[in-house]
Amino acid sequence: MSRKIAIVEDDPDQRENYADAMTMHGFEVTTYPNRREALKGFKNELPDLAILDIMLEDEPDGGFDLCRELRSMSRNLPIIFLTARDNDIDTVSGLRLDAWDYLTKPVNLQYLAVRVSSLFRIVDTLSARTVSDDKVFRLGDLMVDQQSMSITWKDQPLNLTLTEYWLVESMSRHPGHVRTYDHMMQVTRQSMVERNTINGYIRRIRNKFKEIDSNFDSIQTVFGVGYRWKS
Amino acid sequence: MIRVSIRYKLLLVILTLLLIPWMGYQYVREMKSFALQGQEEALLLTAGAIATVLHDRPELFSPEKSGPAVDSEIGDLQVMRLDHPLTMDGKLDDWGQLAQNTGHYSVPRLLKNPDNNESDLSFNHVLGSWGRYLYALFIVQDDVVTYRDTSYRRLDNSDHLRIYLRDENDKMTRYAVVAAKPGRMDVYAMDEDWRYPLTGDPIYSIVSYFRRLDNGYAIELRMPGSMVSGDARLAIAIADVDDTKERKLKTVLGTSAAKNTTDLGRVLIPSPEIDRILHGLDKPGTRIWIIDQNKYVRALVGDLSTSQYEASKLSGSNMKTLQLWMNKLLDPIFRLILNPPVAEFKDLPDDTRERNEAVIYQVLEGKPATDRRPSIDKKAELLMAAHPIFNNDKIMGAVIVERSSNNVVALQNQLLQNLIAVTVIVFALVGAALMTFAWRLTRRIRRLSKASGHAINPEGRLRVEHGLPDTKAGDEIGDLSRSISDMLTRLAHYTRYLERMPDTLAHELNNPLNVVNSSLENLGTQHPDIAQSKYMSRARNGVNRLGSLLASLTEAGNLEEALETEHHEKFNLNKMLAMFIEGYQESHPKFKQGFITQLPEHQVILEGSPDHIAQMMDKLLDNAMDFCVPDQPVSFSLSVWQNQAIIKVMNIGRTLPEGMEERLFDPMISLRRTGESRSHLGMGLHIVRLIANAHGGTAGARNNEAGNGVVFEIRLPLA
Numbered sequence: 001m002s003r004k005i006a007i008v009e010d011d012p013d014q015r016e017n018y019a020d021a022m023t024m025h026g027f028e029v030t031t032y033p034n035r036r037e038a039l040k041g042f043k044n045e046l047p048d049l050a051i052l053d054i055m056l057e058d059e060p061d062g063g064f065d066l067c068r069e070l071r072s073m074s075r076n077l078p079i080i081f082l083t084a085r086d087n088d089i090d091t092v093s094g095l096r097l098d099a100w101d102y103l104t105k106p107v108n109l110q111y112l113a114v115r116v117s118s119l120f121r122i123v124d125t126l127s128a129r130t131v132s133d134d135k136v137f138r139l140g141d142l143m144v145d146q147q148s149m150s151i152t153w154k155d156q157p158l159n160l161t162l163t164e165y166w167l168v169e170s171m172s173r174h175p176g177h178v179r180t181y182d183h184m185m186q187v188t189r190q191s192m193v194e195r196n197t198i199n200g201y202i203r204r205i206r207n208k209f210k211e212i213d214s215n216f217d218s219i220q221t222v223f224g225v226g227y228r229w230k231s
Numbered sequence: 232m233i234r235v236s237i238r239y240k241l242l243l244v245i246l247t248l249l250l251i252p253w254m255g256y257q258y259v260r261e262m263k264s265f266a267l268q269g270q271e272e273a274l275l276l277t278a279g280a281i282a283t284v285l286h287d288r289p290e291l292f293s294p295e296k297s298g299p300a301v302d303s304e305i306g307d308l309q310v311m312r313l314d315h316p317l318t319m320d321g322k323l324d325d326w327g328q329l330a331q332n333t334g335h336y337s338v339p340r341l342l343k344n345p346d347n348n349e350s351d352l353s354f355n356h357v358l359g360s361w362g363r364y365l366y367a368l369f370i371v372q373d374d375v376v377t378y379r380d381t382s383y384r385r386l387d388n389s390d391h392l393r394i395y396l397r398d399e400n401d402k403m404t405r406y407a408v409v410a411a412k413p414g415r416m417d418v419y420a421m422d423e424d425w426r427y428p429l430t431g432d433p434i435y436s437i438v439s440y441f442r443r444l445d446n447g448y449a450i451e452l453r454m455p456g457s458m459v460s461g462d463a464r465l466a467i468a469i470a471d472v473d474d475t476k477e478r479k480l481k482t483v484l485g486t487s488a489a490k491n492t493t494d495l496g497r498v499l500i501p502s503p504e505i506d507r508i509l510h511g512l513d514k515p516g517t518r519i520w521i522i523d524q525n526k527y528v529r530a531l532v533g534d535l536s537t538s539q540y541e542a543s544k545l546s547g548s549n550m551k552t553l554q555l556w557m558n559k560l561l562d563p564i565f566r567l568i569l570n571p572p573v574a575e576f577k578d579l580p581d582d583t584r585e586r587n588e589a590v591i592y593q594v595l596e597g598k599p600a601t602d603r604r605p606s607i608d609k610k611a612e613l614l615m616a617a618h619p620i621f622n623n624d625k626i627m628g629a630v631i632v633e634r635s636s637n638n639v640v641a642l643q644n645q646l647l648q649n650l651i652a653v654t655v656i657v658f659a660l661v662g663a664a665l666m667t668f669a670w671r672l673t674r675r676i677r678r679l680s681k682a683s684g685h686a687i688n689p690e691g692r693l694r695v696e697h698g699l700p701d702t703k704a705g706d707e708i709g710d711l712s713r714s715i716s717d718m719l720t721r722l723a724h725y726t727r728y729l730e731r732m733p734d735t736l737a738h739e740l741n742n743p744l745n746v747v748n749s750s751l752e753n754l755g756t757q758h759p760d761i762a763q764s765k766y767m768s769r770a771r772n773g774v775n776r777l778g779s780l781l782a783s784l785t786e787a788g789n790l791e792e793a794l795e796t797e798h799h800e801k802f803n804l805n806k807m808l809a810m811f812i813e814g815y816q817e818s819h820p821k822f823k824q825g826f827i828t829q830l831p832e833h834q835v836i837l838e839g840s841p842d843h844i845a846q847m848m849d850k851l852l853d854n855a856m857d858f859c860v861p862d863q864p865v866s867f868s869l870s871v872w873q874n875q876a877i878i879k880v881m882n883i884g885r886t887l888p889e890g891m892e893e894r895l896f897d898p899m900i901s902l903r904r905t906g907e908s909r910s911h912l913g914m915g916l917h918i919v920r921l922i923a924n925a926h927g928g929t930a931g932a933r934n935n936e937a938g939n940g941v942v943f944e945i946r947l948p949l950a
Contacts, residue, residue, distance in 0.1 A: 011746065013749075014745050014746050014749060017750055017753055018749065024756055024757070105741050105744075106778055107745060107749060109752040109753065109756075194786060196793070199842045222810060223807055223811035223841065223842075224811040224815040225815065
């Protein structure tokens, strides 16, 4: 049974392109041009995953509202935001919308497919509730579960998005070594990533760690180059 | 352009206030002349009033006949008014001052000198009147004094005094006054030849006394005033006999030189009636003269110098404390400007017999006249008014009223003093008010000018925290402030719009770009042969370039928002830069010539966002590397000066064109030549400035001293 993906995007060309790409990757796709129709569709049948554009026709924050409504219908539904601006990510984070990931346009469809697959894998792992220890590694207080793509710090789970998980995982896999910006840009699996975008991700990641442990300082900035995990 | 501040301009305008005291001075001067004129008129009125009292009272001028003197040989006898009766004792002391000045009053005239011989005879005389009597004193110089020999009946054979008297009925009487010895003299009515007395009885109404002096003798004489009343005429002569044996009359010397002994002189007695009238008119500070037709002074009352008392009274009256205080303060100024009225001055003496001024001639022709003359010692100015006295349309004499202008001068001075005091006060108040106003005005204008100059930061953004002053003021400056404020707001909106433009544009372009991108991807996936085509790769390349352009367009906008919300932390800039340059060198292995780094030993603590400082350094070094000539390293230094961290990045290479130093940091300004491999929108240095400004610092660029490169200098305040 193929997974059902809902794509909410007001631009028909982009919408159809996403739909085509996702269909090609074997997903079942439903598309909606605006919030109202999407909501009507969701009430009919919930998708397995939703890709939301933030600006929907006449509603600048239509995606956010839709996300909230979707979250009220299902706690664990993976949601991917498509944004045109980096600050939208901050907004998402600030509104605590529990989005699973976000992508800045222009969207690389290849990466989008990877992301969707990864998220489905996480969903599967969560539902299976099986922990295979070989997929888990520890580094001091940090524990990375590659199976469920989840991370705990001092045994407390962090609510990281997929991209944030990838970044932490990438740094922690080579502790003490500098992960350059170029490297981290690839890790994010997005087409257009600036250094500021990486800095933004790291800032948000640090904040999430600091919510658990205010003394957290394991992510070190190597100015002008990148970041490294201090073991 | 000559810069004259409003303050000085207003000060110049205030100077025109000086016209007020000038105006006041002119006014006071005019007032003085008015006052003088008024006083002259008052004096003329007084003179006229006195004259009216004296009109048609010829007896006042008795015993004189009206009309001019026909013969100057006739010696009119001027009689002085005495203030006490005299004793007939031949002593001169009760004559007082008059006895010393006898010569002044008389010029003896030779009446008879039969032998024509040298005369040793001369005399001085003075006449006085008191009460009903007429007094006369004769001081005679005579080498031989011959007393009367009573054995002779003839009386002209000794020294004697002759009285020629013609009464108002033209009846001629002659009296000889003879002395047999010093002491009381005998008086006889004489015949025409002065030889024998008419009767043997002496005349007792005339009392006379003889006293020997060293070189002659003195005769005192008293006769009733009634003898010379009316138009009576009088002459007195001294007859001299030197030879006691022959007793021959040698010389006769008289007060009248008339050949015809009936042409006698007038007796000019100061009229007691006039005096009485005048005394009623006596006013302090005023002298009233009555002169007759011959310009002889007939009466005089009053004293000029008392007017000083009035002046002081005038200046002392109605003075308020403030005025007194002001006067004290301004005394030096007053003394500089004003001539205080003279307290003491000398004028014609009281015993002046004759007045001769032009005004006298005028008044004696029948016209009232006024004049001013200086006092005798020229210390004061006197006002004169003269009015003729008529008797049946004939001019009998004139009244002259004199008064010093002292009180007018005092009045003028007082007015000027008040004027100066008021002017000073008004000047000070108005000046202070205007200066305060000017000061406030200029301060407001300068504040507004400063505020509007600072209202827009170098990026053209309105600094809202610096609201313009005076926007609530209801005057023109308030209007100006509001319109500038309005203008600035609009400008800020426009600037904001321009700044948002790249962001908005990027936004709008992103969606079609995304369409192209995703379409190309899908095309490649569905048609793998096309995916290998070189056109496909070019299209992707183009899309990527477009994407990076759009990203750099939005970078500045995103950065600004990030900077506003960024959490600032304290960090060691020195260490951070060391790390940064190390990492930067590692990540740019192609830049072989490397960097010359100069960092201080000590910590340089800054408060801010290290990520953004790194971003700024990144842009600066990128820029320096791009413009650096091959094989030349980029210099990089940090120093601390005046509580500021100064980061310098220098590269050898193309210098900045003139005027670009500031503009370089504006968005979308690039000096890169078109066609260079990387896509640039000139946002890099704009971001540098944004970050520097967000840290309270500045960014600047200039050509190096050698003129072969460019130095970028970032100044950041230390924590």
